[in-house]
Every structure is written in C-alpha cells, then in structure tokens.
Amino acid sequence: MEIREALMMTASQADIPNNDYGYGPGNIWSALFYDYRDQI
Structure with missing residues (x-):
C-alpha cells in the first residue's frame, strides 16, 4: 500500500x-523519495 500511496x-x-x-x-x-510518514 505504501508504493500505491507514494x-x-x-x-x-x-x-x-x-x-x-x-x-x-x-x-x-x-515517488522514490516520497516519505509517507510525513503525511501522518
């Protein structure tokens, strides 16, 4: 799911x-450098 979100x-x-x-x-x-933790 993290790849899809990025x-x-x-x-x-x-x-x-x-x-x-x-x-x-x-x-x-x-997307390679997207940090999904910043969105929390």
Missing part, C-alpha cells in the same frame, strides 16, 4: 483528482 500522492493531479484523469500520471522519481 504514486498517488506524487501524481500530477494529487491535489484535485477527477473522473477523467484520476490522480493523473504518477511521478516515479518523486
């Missing part, structure tokens, strides 16, 4: 997902 939170539309593009394309590079 991809969703670093996607291009993470702030405002919609029905057409969802969260948008994931940003793999940012």
Whole structure:
C-alpha cells in the first residue's frame, strides 16, 4: 500500500483528482523519495 500511496500522492493531479484523469500520471522519481510518514 505504501508504493500505491507514494504514486498517488506524487501524481500530477494529487491535489484535485477527477473522473477523467484520476490522480493523473504518477511521478516515479518523486515517488522514490516520497516519505509517507510525513503525511501522518
């Protein structure tokens, strides 16, 4: 689940997902360095 969350939170539309593009394309590079513990 942490990998999925990192991809969703670093996607291009993470702030405002919609029905057409969802969260948008994931940003793999940012997801590698995403620290999910900061979101708690």
